[in-house]
Amino acid sequence: xxxxxxxxxxxxxxxxxxxxxxxxxxxxxxxxxxxxxxxxxxxxxxxxxxxxxxxxxxxxxxxxxxxxxxxxxxxxxxxxxxxxxxxxxxxxxxxxxxxxxxxxxxxxxxxxxxxxxxxxxxxxxxxxxxxxxxxxxxxxxxxxxxxxxxxxxxxxxxxxxxxxxxxxxxxxxxxxxxxxxxxxxxxxxxxxxxxxxxxxxxxxxxxxxxx
Amino acid sequence: xxxxxxxxxxxxxxxxxxxxxxxxxxxxxxxxxxxxxxxxxxxxxxxxxxxxxxxxxxxxxxxxxxxxxxxxxxxxxxxxxxxxxxxxxxxxxxxxxxxxxxxxxxxxxxxxxxxxxxxxxxxxxxxxxxxxxxxxxxxxxxxxxxxxxxxxxxxxxxxxxxxxxxxxxxxxxxxxxxxxxxxxxxxxxxxxxxxxxxxxxxxxxxxxxxxxxx
Numbered sequence: 001x002x003x004x005x006x007x008x009x010x011x012x013x014x015x016x017x018x019x020x021x022x023x024x025x026x027x028x029x030x031x032x033x034x035x036x037x038x039x040x041x042x043x044x045x046x047x048x049x050x051x052x053x054x055x056x057x058x059x060x061x062x063x064x065x066x067x068x069x070x071x072x073x074x075x076x077x078x079x080x081x082x083x084x085x086x087x088x089x090x091x092x093x094x095x096x097x098x099x100x101x102x103x104x105x106x107x108x109x110x111x112x113x114x115x116x117x118x119x120x121x122x123x124x125x126x127x128x129x130x131x132x133x134x135x136x137x138x139x140x141x142x143x144x145x146x147x148x149x150x151x152x153x154x155x156x157x158x159x160x161x162x163x164x165x166x167x168x169x170x171x172x173x174x175x176x177x178x179x180x181x182x183x184x185x186x187x188x189x190x191x192x193x194x195x196x197x198x199x200x201x202x203x204x205x206x207x208x209x210x211x
Numbered sequence: 212x213x214x215x216x217x218x219x220x221x222x223x224x225x226x227x228x229x230x231x232x233x234x235x236x237x238x239x240x241x242x243x244x245x246x247x248x249x250x251x252x253x254x255x256x257x258x259x260x261x262x263x264x265x266x267x268x269x270x271x272x273x274x275x276x277x278x279x280x281x282x283x284x285x286x287x288x289x290x291x292x293x294x295x296x297x298x299x300x301x302x303x304x305x306x307x308x309x310x311x312x313x314x315x316x317x318x319x320x321x322x323x324x325x326x327x328x329x330x331x332x333x334x335x336x337x338x339x340x341x342x343x344x345x346x347x348x349x350x351x352x353x354x355x356x357x358x359x360x361x362x363x364x365x366x367x368x369x370x371x372x373x374x375x376x377x378x379x380x381x382x383x384x385x386x387x388x389x390x391x392x393x394x395x396x397x398x399x400x401x402x403x404x405x406x407x408x409x410x411x412x413x414x415x416x417x418x419x420x421x422x423x424x425x
Binding site: 068 | 266268270272273275277279293295298299301303312314317319332336375376396398399400401402404406
């Protein structure tokens with residue numbers, strides 16, 4: 001019984017120190033050898049609203065339709081997903097530290113799912129470089145620049161040419177990590193966004209239709 | 212009101228126009244029954260419909276519209292094909308108890324029997340297009356109003372499962388041929404979808420292959 005506190009501390013340490021990004025695939029850059037990049041989610045600066053063709057796979061249940069993501073204030077977005085025939089699956093108001101469900105299609109109205117989904121959407125919509133001082137790595141295979149923000153459990157891949165974010169990995173614990181990829185054509189705003197989270201078996205794809 | 216005179220002059224112009232805009236005629240139960248019967252007769256003799264459609268999804272909270280377009284095919288008894296051309300190509304086929312969705316290069320098969328929500332939506336769409344929802348007194352409370360150039364039928368769901376998604380379905384029938392001109396699906400969330408049909412071709416001969424599910 002005496003070892004229980006140590007075991008608990010060790011477990012907490014294990015959960016907080018482990019990351020869903022394999023550090024063996026990254027080589028660390030010495031501190032002071034780089035400047036921290038300035039970056040932000042494509043949904044922050046200059047963004048108003050956009051329409052996306054959407055596919056969503058949750059635990060093998062496939063949904064498709066159209067999503068509109070509208071910035072309603074400096075600190076809130078509306079994320080509305082409806083099927084092609086027009087029936088709303090969900091309409092969520094996403095804020096920096098909370099969400100409000102205007103409507104959720106009953107089969108999806110599960111608090112545990114929504115809690116993680118909110119974190120994933122928060123990562124997508126609100127992430128920026130103002131969240132701390134990062135450690136820099138180079139991904140061994142791709143030679144991509146990766147920045148880690150340990151205080152907020154976040155890894156960011158920055159495209160060297162454009163200076164824009166190409167990938168994000170964020171988590172509240174290492175088991176619910178969300179992985180977001182941004183694909184860009186010539187435009188500054190991504191033409192395709194892929195979001196996955198293995199904890200809730202979620203695969204979400206947003207293909208830009210128009211802004 | 213800063214300028215009452217201007218207001219009165221404006222009102223003088225607006226008032227004569229108002230009756231034409233809002234012209235409705237309450238129908239007696241006998242008249243409503245007559246219209247309902249006529250719609251039902253036309254429905255029985257309608258073997259197929261081909262029409263263009265414009266679908267407008269109104270998002271009430273954020274005051275935005277999503278507009279889609281395409282071609283629609285219906286063949287008796289339970290075959291529907293929604294061929295969306297904008298804002299992106301998309302195909303939905305309802306073939307009796309099966310739904311097929313083709314979305315760019317991805318295909319999805321849905322069995323209506325195992326998906327209750329899709330089953331209800333399928334039944335509503337087929338019933339709306341055929342006009343048979345009006346006589347579905349088990350699932351809907353129906354009222355008919357004579358509008359200026361259309362009959363408006365408001366259907367309020369009684370069925371609990373439908374009520375979870377839809378608060379009201381409104382069908383607009385053409386007064387000359389009694390076919391559906393417009394369909395409004397009003398959702399519990401306050402959002403609604405309007406589907407307007409045009410270039411309707413009734414009882415044209417097209418084969419079942421349009422509804423074939425690969």
